[in-house]
Amino acid sequence: xxxxxxxxxxxxxxxxxxxxxxxxxxxxxxxxxxxxxxxxxxxxxxxxxxxxxxxxxxxxxxxxxxxxxxxxxxxxxxxxxxxxxxxxxxxxxxxxxxxxxxxxxxxxxxxxxxxxxxxxxxxxxxxxxxxxxxxxxxxxxxxxxxxxxxxxxxxxxxxxxxxxxxxxxxxxxxxxxxxxxxxxxxxxxxxxxxxxxxxxxxxxxxxxxxxxxxxxxxxxxxxxxxxxxxxxxxxxxxxxxxxxxxxxxxxxxxxxxxxxxxxxxxxxxxxxxxxxxxxxxxxxxxxxxxxxxxxxxxxxxxxxxxxxx
Numbered sequence: 001x002x003x004x005x006x007x008x009x010x011x012x013x014x015x016x017x018x019x020x021x022x023x024x025x026x027x028x029x030x031x032x033x034x035x036x037x038x039x040x041x042x043x044x045x046x047x048x049x050x051x052x053x054x055x056x057x058x059x060x061x062x063x064x065x066x067x068x069x070x071x072x073x074x075x076x077x078x079x080x081x082x083x084x085x086x087x088x089x090x091x092x093x094x095x096x097x098x099x100x101x102x103x104x105x106x107x108x109x110x111x112x113x114x115x116x117x118x119x120x121x122x123x124x125x126x127x128x129x130x131x132x133x134x135x136x137x138x139x140x141x142x143x144x145x146x147x148x149x150x151x152x153x154x155x156x157x158x159x160x161x162x163x164x165x166x167x168x169x170x171x172x173x174x175x176x177x178x179x180x181x182x183x184x185x186x187x188x189x190x191x192x193x194x195x196x197x198x199x200x201x202x203x204x205x206x207x208x209x210x211x212x213x214x215x216x217x218x219x220x221x222x223x224x225x226x227x228x229x230x231x232x233x234x235x236x237x238x239x240x241x242x243x244x245x246x247x248x249x250x251x252x253x254x255x256x257x258x259x260x261x262x263x264x265x266x267x268x269x270x271x272x273x274x275x276x277x278x279x280x281x282x283x284x285x286x287x288x289x290x291x292x293x294x295x296x297x298x299x300x301x302x303x304x305x306x307x308x309x
Contacts, residue, residue: 001177001199002030003093009061009075012042015092016085021067022075028061031089035237035255036200036219042077044086083165087175090199094177097123097141110147122158128184140196146184152212154191157182161198161218161236174198176218183207183224189214195236205242217254229266241276251283 010024029040034050034057037043043059045051054062055071062070063077063086070076079085103109103121110129115121119133122141127133131149139145140158151157157180164171178197182188182204189212196202197219204216205224214228217236222228227245234240235254244258247266258264259276269283279288 001032001090001094003028006040009077012061012089013077016077016079016088018063018085019067019078020076021070021078022061026061026075030199031086031093032059032199033219033237034059036197042086042089044082046082083172083174087172090177091175096175099123104141116153134190140180142179143182143196144179145182146186146206148185149182150187152188152190152192155188156193157188158196159193161195163198163218163236178202178219180204186210189230192216198236211248223260244276 007028008024009020009022009026009028012028013020027040028042032041032043034043034054037057037059039058039060041059042061042063043054043057044063045054046065051068060073061075061077063079063082065079065082067078099122104123104125106123107121107125109115109127112130113127114132116133116135118136120138122139124142125139127145128147130147131145133151134153136153137151138156143157160176161174163174176196176198178200180194180196180202183206185207186204188210191212192210192214194202194216195218200219202216202219203221205222207224208222208226210228211230213231215233217234219236220234220238222240223242223244225243226240229246229248231249232246234252237255238252239257241258241260243261245263247264249267250264252270256270257273258270259274261277262274263279264270264285265281268281268285271284274280274285280286281288282291
């Protein structure tokens, strides 16, 4: 998420009442999670295991809970609770704006687009030309939808990320301030849920077709011309490259990449990144040929036990 105008290191430090290391005029342009950071962004880290990853990332401001050696081109914000203060920054620059309108006054809807009854459209939503939004769809704030998009009944775009920090008193929520981008010629089935990014965008690429009852997690990027069948669940921060096929009830863990033109068979569980251009099956998913050999051997077990007895 980029701020509407640049801030300084001192301004952010004053906002969260934190100490800082670096020039007080050091430019701060936005905040982002580690997997989406750019120069000018703040990234937060609160565990020594991930200090190096944060300090070596593209982010130039690190919100951290310890005074550590700082690279020359970066600045530090030192906080007793980086998670809490990261949320505070996000909410300060992108506060939630509730609306009682069914369609927000500032929503922009293109020519030839049909909005069915009981569709809820949030603030700053942009919908392109010649779209068809079926009844009872919810489109959360700042969602961007391209041209020739079809969204079937009951789908919710822009739910918050499933992202919590466990405390002794319960769970603290990392409140989402990102958005969703739906590119041209996408079709989304009934009763799907696509979460907005925590600080960046969840993206559904051009020409992708999604069946009913699909869950897409926060900050996931789905490429162009993908086919996703019913009851697929994709966790947050994944990259699904172009022309990937995910058949029914595939589950994908967070932070993995599935390469271009991969095909994942039904009920497979993707627990690690997979190369493109191959068929995968099983749980955990593996290349089809290897999986078939195991299934053949498994089916022969009764015969082998009988021979051995």
